[in-house]
Amino acid sequence: xxxxxxMAAVLWGVGAAMGTPRPLRWGMIAGLWVAVTLxxxxxxxxxxxxxxTGEEAALWLMIGGAAGLVLIYRAGLGWxxxxxxxxxxxxxxxxxxxxEAELDRYARHIVLRELGGPGQKALKQARVLVIGAGGxxxxxxxxxxxxxxxxxxxxxxxEVDNSNxxxxxxxxxxxxxxxxxxxxxxxxxxxNPAVTVRPYGRRxxxxxxxxxxxxxxxIVDGTDNxxxxxxxxxxxxxxxxPLISGALSQWEGQVSVFDPARGAPxxxxxxxxxxxxxxxxxxAEAGVLGPLPGVVGxxxxxxxxxxxxxxxxxxxxxxxxxxxxxxxxxxxxxRPRADCPxxxxxxxxxxxxxxx
Numbered sequence: 001x002x003x004x005x006x007m008a009a010v011l012w013g014v015g016a017a018m019g020t021p022r023p024l025r026w027g028m029i030a031g032l033w034v035a036v037t038l039x040x041x042x043x044x045x046x047x048x049x050x051x052x053t054g055e056e057a058a059l060w061l062m063i064g065g066a067a068g069l070v071l072i073y074r075a076g077l078g079w080x081x082x083x084x085x086x087x088x089x090x091x092x093x094x095x096x097x098x099x100e101a102e103l104d105r106y107a108r109h110i111v112l113r114e115l116g117g118p119g120q121k122a123l124k125q126a127r128v129l130v131i132g133a134g135g136x137x138x139x140x141x142x143x144x145x146x147x148x149x150x151x152x153x154x155x156x157x158x159e160v161d162n163s164n165x166x167x168x169x170x171x172x173x174x175x176x177x178x179x180x181x182x183x184x185x186x187x188x189x190x191x192n193p194a195v196t197v198r199p200y201g202r203r204x205x206x207x208x209x210x211x212x213x214x215x216x217x218x219i220v221d222g223t224d225n226x227x228x229x230x231x232x233x234x235x236x237x238x239x240x241x242p243l244i245s246g247a248l249s250q251w252e253g254q255v256s257v258f259d260p261a262r263g264a265p266x267x268x269x270x271x272x273x274x275x276x277x278x279x280x281x282x283x284a285e286a287g288v289l290g291p292l293p294g295v296v297g298x299x300x301x302x303x304x305x306x307x308x309x310x311x312x313x314x315x316x317x318x319x320x321x322x323x324x325x326x327x328x329x330x331x332x333x334x335r336p337r338a339d340c341p342x343x344x345x346x347x348x349x350x351x352x353x354x355x356x
Contacts, residue, residue, distance in 0.1 A: 136222030139297030
C-alpha cells in the first residue's frame with residue numbers, strides 16, 4: 001500500500017512540476033487506483049503485485065467508495081450553490097417594466113411629447129375602476145386596455161342583452177346571457193393580454209364601495225342610474241380620488257372630472273338632488289344614438305389617461321357637452337358649492353347643465 005501512495009505522490013509532484021491542471025492530476029491518481037484495484041481482482045492470491053499493494057482488494061474498494069462519496073457531495077454542494085446564486089441573481093436583477101412587444105404596441109404613445117416613457121410607465125402602474133360595462137363602459141374599458149393601464153377593475157351586475165348590442169361594442173352576439181363583466185374581460189384580454197382585469201359581477205353598494213375604491217387610484221363612472229352616481233361620488237370624494245363621470249341622453253352626452261381634493265367640485269355640487277321620476281328618462285325609454293356612447297366613452301378614456309399621466313388639462317371644474325345631432329360641443333365652467341354635503345367647497349355653478 002505504501003508503494004501505491006508513493007506512486008500517487010510522484011504522479012502529483014511530476015504533474016505539478018509540469019504545470020498539469022489539477023483535474024488531470026486527480027485523473028492520473030484515479031487511473032492508478034483503477035489499475036491497482038483491477039490487479040487485486042484479477043491476479044491470484046499471493047501474486048507479488050498484490051502482496052506489494054496490500055494483498056486484498058477490499059481496502060482499495062473502500063478507499064474508492066469514500067473518494068466517490070466525497071466527489072458526489074462536492075458536486076451536489078456546487079449544484080446547490082449555483083442554483084442559489086442563480087435565484088439571487090434573478091431577484092437582484094431588475095426586470096424590465098415593458099416587454100419588446102409592449103414597447104412596440106405603445107410606441108405611438110411613447111413618441112408623444114406629453115406622454116413619453118414616463119407617461120406610459122404611469123399607465124402601466126395605474127389601477128382604474130370602471131363602474132358599468134354598458135354603453136359608456138364599453139369604449140372606456142377597451143381604450144384603457146389598449147392604452148396599457150396595468151390594472152382595470154370593472155363592476156356591473158347586469159347580463160348582456162340583445163338590445164345592448166346596438167351601442168355596447170365590447171360585447172358580441174355570442175355573449176348574450178353572459179355577465180357583462182365576464183364578456184368585457186374576455187374582450188379586453190383578447191385586445192391586450194398584458195393588462196390585469198378584475199371583474200366584479202355585482203352591483204356597487206354602500207357596503208362594498210369604500211373597500212373596493214381603496215384598491216384603485218382613479219374611478220370612472222359610466223352608470224345609468226343616479227343612486228350609483230351619488231354613491232360613487234361620495235365614496236371617491238371621501239378618499240380624495242378623482243371621479244370621471246359621463247352621461248348620455250338621446251343625441252347628447254356630457255363628461256367631467258369631479259375632483260374636490262384638487263379644488264374641483266364634486267358631482268353633488270352640480271346635481272344636488274336626483275331629478276324627479278320621468279324628468280330624466282333612461283336610454284330604454286328615450287332612446288340613444290348608437291355611436292354616441294363611443295364618442296363620449298372615448299372622451300372619458302382620454303380624460304383618464306390625462307389624469308394618470310399628468311398630460312394636458314383634464315376637465316376638472318369643467319363639463320364638456322357634445323351634441324351629436326348638430327355636431328356641436330361646448331364647455332361650461334363648474335364651481336364647488338359651499339353647502340354641498342359631500343365636499344362642502346365654496347363657490348357656485350356658472351351654469352346648471354341638464355342632468356343625465
